[in-house]
Amino acid sequence: xxxxxxxxxxxxxxxxxxxxxxxxxxxxxxxxxxxxxxxxxxxxxxxxxxxxxxxxxxxxxxxxxxxxxxxxxxxxxxxxxxxxxxxxxxxxxxxxxxxxxxxxxxxxxxxxxxxxxxxxxxxxxxxxxxxxxxxxxxxxxxxxxxxxxxxxxxxxxxxxxxxxxxxxxxxxxxxxxxxxxxxxxxxxxxxxxxxxxxxxxxxxxxxxxxx
Numbered sequence: 001x002x003x004x005x006x007x008x009x010x011x012x013x014x015x016x017x018x019x020x021x022x023x024x025x026x027x028x029x030x031x032x033x034x035x036x037x038x039x040x041x042x043x044x045x046x047x048x049x050x051x052x053x054x055x056x057x058x059x060x061x062x063x064x065x066x067x068x069x070x071x072x073x074x075x076x077x078x079x080x081x082x083x084x085x086x087x088x089x090x091x092x093x094x095x096x097x098x099x100x101x102x103x104x105x106x107x108x109x110x111x112x113x114x115x116x117x118x119x120x121x122x123x124x125x126x127x128x129x130x131x132x133x134x135x136x137x138x139x140x141x142x143x144x145x146x147x148x149x150x151x152x153x154x155x156x157x158x159x160x161x162x163x164x165x166x167x168x169x170x171x172x173x174x175x176x177x178x179x180x181x182x183x184x185x186x187x188x189x190x191x192x193x194x195x196x197x198x199x200x201x202x203x204x205x206x207x208x209x210x211x
Contacts, residue, residue, distance in 0.1 A: 001186055002033040003118075004078040006071070008085035008096025009040040015124035015165035016040075019157045019175055020084050023122060026179025032080070032186060037071060039099050040086075044068060046098040047105055054109035061102045072103050076113040080186050081146065083137045084122035090129030092136045100140045107144055112201055118186050119146030120178060123156045124165055130156035145201075149185045151178035 005024065009016035017036070024034040044066050052062040059076070060069045075081055083100065085092040092100075107113040121137035123130045134154055141148055151174045159165030166172065 001031075001079040001190060002035065002077075003027055003080035003082060003182075003186075004074045005034060005036045005082035005084060006096070006099070007036055007038050007040060008083070008093045008099075009124070010093070010095070011086075011162060012038050012041065014086065014162045015157060015159040016084050016086050016122070018159075018163060018165045019122045019124050019155075019171075020082060022157075022172055022175035023082060023120070023179040023182065026176055027080075027183050030183035030187070032183055035074070035078075037074065039071070040093055040095050042066060042095060044095050044098045044102075047101040051109070053106045057110055059106060059110045059113060061106050063102065068099055068102050071099065072106055072113065075103065075107075075117075078117065079190070080118040080120070080182060081114065081141075082120050082122060083140065084124070085133060085137060087123060087125040087129040087133045090132045092133050097136075100137075104140050104144060108204065112145060114144040114146055115201060116189070116198060117144075117146050118149060118182055118189065119144065120149055120182055121155055122175065122178075123154075125156055125158060126160045127158075130154070130158075147185060147189065149178060149182040151175070151181065 085096045119141035157165045157171030158168045
């Protein structure tokens with residue numbers, strides 16, 4: 001089994017990365033491969049709402065010149081997904097949001113590419129705004145019909161200078177427990193593949209409240 005983790009921080013080895021690594025270490029102990037993709041230092045533009053991914057049905061965003069389509073395929077082919085971001089003004093970093101807006105739209109427009117994968121969010125923050133950013137990442141996971149593992153608190157770790165999060169004793173425990181629970185859920189799902197039938201996917205119903 002494999003997990004792909006997306007680091008939304010512009011700092012490759014900052015506290016967001018350390019949060020991911022803490023979760024990854026527990027997954028790797030259980031024989032689960034983890035690949036970390038650095039998103040936050042890339043030039044990624046946001047979704048333009050053209051809906052061409054829905055028309056083309058080719059699992060691709062029509063915007064070219066970045067790695068978003070490659071990342072979408074990594075998510076499709078993985079068993080688990082970790083979305084991680086630092087906090088900017090009580091929200092997810094802009095590059096990460098631009099990527100997720102497009103990736104989630106493509107997934108939904110192509111039959112739910114991320115459906116029933118195990119998805120977890122990780123947040124690194126200096127002081128406050130961690131919970132709103134955590135909720136923001138979870139919106140993408142929830143919309144995609146992923147399965148969400150939990151920890152013993154919200155998945156937020158604290159630190160300012162790179163590596164400072166390692167001193168957050170409660171935060172490190174949160175990440176450790178998250179990794180253990182994520183590995184367990186992935187194993188349960190893998191074990192049940194040929195034993196329990198998945199619920200059939202439904203065509204998305206769209207409504208506009210303007211009559």
